[in-house]
Amino acid sequence: MASKTLPKLPVIDLSLREDLRPGTRTWESMCKVVCNALEEYGCFVIKCNQVSLNLHSEIYSAVQDLFNLPSEIKQQKPAHRGDWPIGRSYSYGPKHERIDTENLTTLEGAQNFTKLMWPSGNDQFWYVFT
Template sequence: MGSQSQPKIPVIDMSNESLKPGTSTWLSTCKEIRHAFEQIGCFEAIYREVPLELHNNVFATAAELFDLPNEIKMKNKSTKTYFDYFGQYASLPLYESLAIDNPTSLESTQSFTTLMWPAEIKAFGEILSTYS
């Protein structure tokens, strides 16, 4: 029986200065992204404008978020079904998703944060406010 190799996650550099809408660089990057989503389902984006400390804090907080008890994550409800908590399905055992309805609204993000971390809201809020 042959072994099946794991697909390699594509790495796409989004910090190229010539990456402007309509340019050939833009169009080729769009094709790379589409191909990555169609073939693998994801890609790693390199964007050097994001400070490493912010990157590390966001990923650490995301890990903390998904480590919360399922009862807390299931409180994430929305008027739009696709923003609800999605997880704990036998057919997708390693998949979970959470979303913030209207994520560009401070009120919406604070509401989500309070829902997920009622006692620890300051720590998460401080991370975000440091970089805004």
């Protein structure tokens, strides 16, 4: 019986990238690496020593809570780019699930998204992302 070799996810190391600013050569190079990983695998792993294990765990837990919501709730999120709707913001398939978000790094954006997904509240979710 032949063993099936699973592909390894690409690991993108941002730990030593002090010059990672938009417009720099490093930024442009990293954008190409990220795009290639998304096109080839649909995802990637980021290695970044500046993120504590505690923060990593909190973010992972918050994202699990989000994806554990019923599909009907996740489908409420309108898809936007700027001020214009661009189509579905939630999709799923046999090997993926996607929820588009925007402005999660602002307090107002994170709170608005949280209110939509958890009308009765989930302070832990928006707190992690701001």
